[in-house]
Amino acid sequence: MSNCDFTTEANVQTLATEVACLKATLTLILKAIGQADAGKVMLNMERFVAQMEDEQQAEVFKNSLQQIKFAYRQ
Template structure:
């Protein structure tokens, strides 16, 4: 990949970038048909269940819940 997708090291910028990515993913899921979007979410939920680190799984689950809520709106 030749595009520069680097982030600035400050946490506020990174948090804003993450919010942007969550919104972008939500719009991508909305652009897919309902079956494919549902399958993608189910696959992520399976990944979360298989995670060894409970803190990481909790963060991922919270993000998936945010995306699901935005997807339904």
């Protein structure tokens, strides 16, 4: 893992694609760990978002969380 190169291009489209990939990866991980544990993760994330001071960042997190929840339920 220490030899992997995780650099990202400074291109908005590439960043957006990588974020979408991470959301999909997280959704699949949540499905793999089981419903009870996935529910705990989601609740903890919702609590984390509720405590964020930056409202704009919190809204982005909230929207991402909603997308992940929707994908998880399918």
